[in-house]
Amino acid sequence: MAMGIAQVGGRTRRSRRAPMAEINVTPFVDVMLVLLIIFMVTAPLLTSGVPIELPDSRANPIDQTPDQVTISIDSEGYVFIDDTRVPVGGLPEALERLDRGGDGNGPIIVLRGDRALDYGRVMAVMGELNRAGFNSISLVTNSGARQPAVSSGSDAEE
Template sequence: MAMGIASSGSSRRGRARRRAAMADINVTPLVDVMLVLLIIFMVTAPLLTSGVPIDLPDSRANPLDQTPDQVTMSIDRDGFIFVDDSRVPAGQLPAVLGRFGCETADAPLITLRADRALDYGRVMAVMGELNRAGCRSISLVTNGSAEAP
């Protein structure tokens, strides 16, 4: 019986030592949370590029790379022009385009988003003003389409 008491006492001391010696941090929950946040940011980042609601036309064109020095111009269904998210007052487009510095060597890439319900002439008028201001690098933004027209 004395042996049984001594052996149970030593096993308690052994368990106490093991608990006190554990200094590891379980990083699995941290990694799980970080991966979920990464996925959320990857899904929402493309949606934050422009806040102007536009029904874009469909196209099978290949996507272009995003560049940090690009300017997004949008023309909504009513024909109002937006540079990034700020509306351009009527008649002020040439003055706004003059600030882009399109005639310099490091001119920004202009991405033009236009609603599919717009008149073709309205889109061409804006592109003509871009051309007149010296902006020669213009990309037209569309939705991806799965089938050929």
């Protein structure tokens, strides 16, 4: 490349370097790959912050929508709306404060209950959801459970 060479009086002399006209994309790619790894690691942690041991099920996974509200019940029976703990007895008021949306049906409720909970506690929360007008409720479980054994004895009848 003859850009940096100047000829003066028969002798060649190097002038100062000309500005480089190429863009070095290697640092840009490195930064983007690091950001991608950070987002891949943190994305599963953004779904819900309440630690719950979910029961197992063979149900198909549900699609997540942006207008859903996650209600979690931990192993002690405390209720959380998204990541905010609801005071004892304050669930009806907290449900009234939820945004119903423009169509009046309200958001999809995703209910997560710890496997150590009493069935009655989960049903009490579902009853409050129904009374507040939330009729679209999805129950969240772990996938990959074995098929339950079906008993054919007299215990199953009645």
